[in-house]
Amino acid sequence: MAPKGKAGTKGKKQIFEENRETLRFYLRIILGASAVYAAVNLVIFYSAASAWTWVSARHRLLPRRGHWAAVRPWPSQLTAASLLQVAFIFSLVVYGTSYRSMNSMAKPSFTDDGSLADGGIDLNMEQGMAEHLKDVILLTAIVQVLSCFSLYVWYFWLLAPGRALYLLWVNILGPWFTAESSPAAQEPNEKKQRRQERRQMKRF
Template structure:
């Protein structure tokens, strides 16, 4: 194992981001298609039909994949020069990380639901995590923030304010 490098982490170029985005999209496309086709074939042999949740999961996977394609779309000039690499899908802490989690969670639910339909309940962990992140990052700090502190005034300003208040009371 290599020791961590000291100093600033190197940045990646736009061309490298585009190449990594293509590989990431390929992986998640294959993951979604592979599990969907596998689950569909097994459902046809075992149950001779498929459930509404399976159809909904296919729609969710397709939508999540298309959203990732939209986010990572690179723009080129008329001469073919790369102008914008799109969003880096491998960036930690970004929205793409959550979209990738949705694809993986849905794939796991599709395959494990072949054992029992109760495995579809795992799908509820997605909205639960979304609510947790919303509470942690937006709602919790908003509701539990401390009131703004009153700025400390020196004696001169305090006396001036008191005189002004006395004049207003007259």
Template sequence: MAPQKGKQGTKGQKQILDENIATLNFYRNMVFIANGIYLIVMCVISDSFSWQTIVSNQSLCLFIFVKVMGLFSAAAYISSYQFMAYMAKPTYNDSGQILDSGVDLNMEGGIAEHVKDLIILTTGCQLLSLFSNYFWFLWLLVSVF
């Protein structure tokens, strides 16, 4: 493929705003679907919610571990999404016109890429943990990003 000649085109404020809204909606839906699947499977299929399973010490430790990791994933989801929403918050003038569309969440090499990677990794860890609790250790990959 031949290299492009000239300056790369820039995005307009309206296009950045529309893409930011679409990006936020996509990651919000990803979080809700992942949490929905996780909660349904854990409540319906898993027996870790029954008191007979929690009686032994090993099961109690596993029960606590699963609950702590679930709370940690919820905190990661909420903080990541709120950070992206804060970065992408547009500013308007008195007549309702866009002054600033906020940070472009789809910009390559930006901090939003790392935040989106954290949401994707958290979703993967959460859903894969339905098969084995060892998949929670994939969160250690966050330091690689």
């Protein structure tokens, strides 16, 4: 047991096992949210997003007076179906990018005899890049499921780029601007200090 007040050091085997469980857990979240989204929009809301809009973009053909005539869907149905398609594709892109990044970070390495040499980067490490990727997956899954009731829920996904901009300012841009302004602020202080030293010398 690790000493009280200190974080225990994980071994490479423990990191490997925990990373594998973490990847499985988030893969189940991705598959579950995508399945719920597809099922609700394809089955329950079939009238608003008919199956053909998910499979192909071709028009339906119906016989009319000896020839086949193209029957176009209502504009409202086409717009709703297009938005559902875009949202679904966007979710898949976010899921794929985040999960693939986590998988590459947790990729282990083995020796020639098959023993574990490195368990990869710990995906459960606090304040790590993996934590942000997991947050993106969870946010996307929650928004995706809730968007079955209203597409306006997707506006909540803007929290992700907002969080990214905040971290960019705090960790990179903010310190950079502060470092540039600090030398300019030090010059007046140095001048004041020299004046005080001269005054003290005159007194003596």
